[in-house]
Amino acid sequence: MKKQTETIHSRFQRRDPYGALSMPVYNTVAYEFPDAASMVESFCGRSDDPDYSRVTNPTVIFYERTVRSLTGANDVMAFSSGMAAIANTIMAVSAAGKNIVTSTHMFGNTYALLTGTLSRFGVETRTVDLTDLDAVRRAIDADTCCVYLETITNPQMEVADLPAISEITRAHGIPLIADTTMIPFTEFSAKSLGVDIEVVSSTKYISGGATSIGGLVIDYGTIPGFADRMRKEMLLNFGSYMTPQVAYMQTLGLENLHARYTLQTANARDLAERLRTLPAIKRVNYPGLPDNPYHDITLRQFGPSFGAMLTIDLADADACFRFLNGLKLVRRATNLFDNRTLAIHPASTIFGPFNDRQRREMDILDTTVRISVGLEDMDDVFDDIKQALED
Numbered sequence: 001m002k003k004q005t006e007t008i009h010s011r012f013q014r015r016d017p018y019g020a021l022s023m024p025v026y027n028t029v030a031y032e033f034p035d036a037a038s039m040v041e042s043f044c045g046r047s048d049d050p051d052y053s054r055v056t057n058p059t060v061i062f063y064e065r066t067v068r069s070l071t072g073a074n075d076v077m078a079f080s081s082g083m084a085a086i087a088n089t090i091m092a093v094s095a096a097g098k099n100i101v102t103s104t105h106m107f108g109n110t111y112a113l114l115t116g117t118l119s120r121f122g123v124e125t126r127t128v129d130l131t132d133l134d135a136v137r138r139a140i141d142a143d144t145c146c147v148y149l150e151t152i153t154n155p156q157m158e159v160a161d162l163p164a165i166s167e168i169t170r171a172h173g174i175p176l177i178a179d180t181t182m183i184p185f186t187e188f189s190a191k192s193l194g195v196d197i198e199v200v201s202s203t204k205y206i207s208g209g210a211t212s213i214g215g216l217v218i219d220y221g222t223i224p225g226f227a228d229r230m231r232k233e234m235l236l237n238f239g240s241y242m243t244p245q246v247a248y249m250q251t252l253g254l255e256n257l258h259a260r261y262t263l264q265t266a267n268a269r270d271l272a273e274r275l276r277t278l279p280a281i282k283r284v285n286y287p288g289l290p291d292n293p294y295h296d297i298t299l300r301q302f303g304p305s306f307g308a309m310l311t312i313d314l315a316d317a318d319a320c321f322r323f324l325n326g327l328k329l330v331r332r333a334t335n336l337f338d339n340r341t342l343a344i345h346p347a348s349t350i351f352g353p354f355n356d357r358q359r360r361e362m363d364i365l366d367t368t369v370r371i372s373v374g375l376e377d378m379d380d381v382f383d384d385i386k387q388a389l390e391d
């Protein structure tokens, strides 16, 4: 079966007594047991009967199993946000005295977690240029617990060579952890590119037009004990499991993901081409443009769709603010892959809490506006952008 068919027709683990077609929302905290012995089986992890919704819930399990079968993963765990998925994964693989090798190019909160929060727990974060394989090799030592990266960095849109980095991490016996939020896992195989653990903000593409905040950890079974520790330690002790309401919405989002993604990426490509014709725009950064430095590697690793995020550079920060204020249709908002086209000035918002030096290290420019391309007719979006630039 093709992935799209499989998504639509995934089967429940147990037949619904009413024959429901959509997975019901099991809005319950606890589950009753027929006798004391089956309670023991469940609490000690020897049966998959649910016990308590902080760690397991039939609606969430259905969502996790659907993602598992789509990705060929060993196990999938759903979290209350992308950040929860990332934080729990990092907490599971790291410990005081260990270090993480990563880049300065990534989502702002992940950067703050790795370089700020974790440093208080004795975990060191080493940032290198991940497109320089020798730099990656030099940064890894006996205390390195993982290499962490984003498949397409948000918002710089840098793309690292995953099989090459995986060869390095496998030689050291450490996991390669990849945030794949920018290209949905239905479009490419992270596993065959050598990724050991995938983390996703399912808030973005998967949720189906910004219905809910959620995160996924997709484990390919290459790291001994990881899934076990996630389920038996992280879910129990940190308590950031997804709720059944969110799992329900994100299951629906998954069902129409392919249709949305196809249109959204075609729109992004179309808009990127058109934006290049506008003299007020100094640069359009989109890997789908054939002369983009990451075009070929994106095509090779993630297939012929290039995502629905692009950035434009204007003359200065002032011009960016004037542009944002002039927009009438495109919404001034954060988030990615909403059904509506969204625009934001990352330097002053998502990266606002960082200082100038940090922003320089992260290559976050004052001149950049990030655009998440939606499902509208691009004639209308282009007209709106054009008039906002003329104001």
Ligand SMILES: *Cc1c(COP(=O)(O)O)cnc(C)c1O
Binding pocket: 081, 082, 083, 084, 107, 110, 150, 154, 179, 181, 182, 201, 202, 203, 204, 213, 214, 215, 336
């Ligand atoms: C949004 C985002 C996150 C954080 O996800 P939340 O669901 O907002 O917690 C992490 N990584 C990337 C690349 C993102 O775009």
